[in-house]
Amino acid sequence: MVFKCQEDSYIKEFCSTVINCEPTNESIIEYGKASKFEGYQIILENTILFPAGGGQPHDIGWLNNTEVVQVIRKGEDAVHFTREPLEVGTNVTQRINWERRFDHMQQHSGQHLLSAILENEQNLVTTSWWLGAYESYIELDSTNVSPMVLENTEKRCNELIREAIPVCVKFCKADDPSLDVAHTRGLPKDCTEIIRTICIKGVDENLCCGTHVSNLSQLQSIKLLGMEAGKKGKTNVRFLVGNRVLGVFQSMLDREKALTGLLKNEPSKHEELVQKLQKNLKITNKNLQNVLSELAQFEVDKIKSTNPTPMYVFINKKEATPEFNRIICKGLEKEGTFVFSCSEETDRPKEGQIIVQGLQIY
Ligand SMILES: [Zn+2]
Structure with a gap:
């Protein structure tokens, strides 16, 4: 039906x-x-x-x-x-719910256009596609897809959108000779009697049961987000169409604004500033490790110099590292002092380490 x-x-x-x-x-x-x-x-x-x-x-x-x-x-x-x-x-x-439907129309017609250009102009065949809640992808039957191919494809798709090419729906019988030019990509198995074709004038004809825009201009724009290896022998290309491009652009602007506030500098300096912060953090962490190791040795020397040597020590140092604990245990191992040491993970406050060391009693 x-x-x-x-x-x-x-x-x-x-x-x-x-x-x-x-x-x-x-x-x-x-x-x-x-x-x-x-x-x-x-x-x-x-x-x-x-x-x-x-x-x-x-x-x-x-x-x-x-x-x-x-x-x-x-x-x-x-x-x-x-x-x-x-x-x-x-x-x-x-x-x-028109907002949701029109979004699906934009993504689906965008997929037809994208797949057609990749196949007609780059000889890359689409074997599958997926419309997600945030982004969509097509699966290409190749592992040899260069960033340049994607760049040219995105430009070409947006050129055709600007040309405002009509998109129409045709119905015909399964044995209609005009079906020879159409692809069978995406055709549900139960569509057998009346065949429905989506035609992007002069660009593509494709069998499809979905809902589509009536003109490419309604796609507004297509943005390719990148590609990654898919199933064996395949490449997945992620994309956005229409209002989703604007939506993602807005959230990127919001994130950029938040980062500008935190880093207190213009967006073009963000990368450089984060690199500097990471470098400084690495140096600070290294310095902290050195200070903690020296502090551990100081604690060991203090305990060893106490007369008489204590039977047990309890060390509760939140920021103690495994190296701090190692120095304490190693330093007191021959003293016969019972050591109970605990510390907390800095990035996981409810997790930590407890070390118990003492002489074995037979
Ligand atoms: Zn389709």
Whole structure:
């Protein structure tokens, strides 16, 4: 079945009738993380709420005032998960959480564009993709991807976004000869009868069940975040599209502002200042170690010079290092003095070290 959301991704409100409602305890899966759920599964005659599929997460929204927390595809049906039941035969107004849906449209259409440019211009084929809560990635069928390739690809994608190229949805039968030019990447196994193709005019045609923007200009921009080795023979390229680019840019600005406040200098000096701080910290730590070692030797000499030699000593030094304890124990090992020493880890306040040393009694 072709759902209303697949015919037109921009419908934000739609009326339909409840045709089935039954209790469920199936899990909710949100960006790959499952959580327990108890409620109802509702099927409607048609829906504008996209059921998860083809790499795109599900929509959320409302049926009248009843919240929809997940939509999944079961065979030909889109199943809406709600906490309250709705009576079969009821006409409901569906409303969509548009902010979330439009974000998914930007990431998904951005992925089509990115994969198309990498394949058409760099001969790098996408084998998988993932839309995450914060960033997305495509998996390329190669381990030979240079930073220059990514730089050129990002530039090319943003050029095409500025050219405001139309994106359209086509429907055809599985045996339609025009399908020869389309890729099968990302096609769900249960899409067999009516085939849906997403066309970026003059750039790409791709079989897909997801919801897409109608023009590349709606992507605003694409930013590639970097790449890392993936599964055997693969490379994962991380990316952001549209509002996510602005969101991440804002949080980077906030972090930079906080660092400027702490380091009391302009952002271009941050790296240099942190390097200086790290160097100074290393020297300070080394000096502290030396002072503590000297202090340990001083403690040993003081105990040894006491007459008579004490039967036991108790040392509680918060900042004592393993080297401090070693000097104490080594220095008193032949004196017959019972040593009980404890210290605290500087970075883990509730953890520490206790050392007990004494003569073995037979
Ligand atoms: Zn797709």
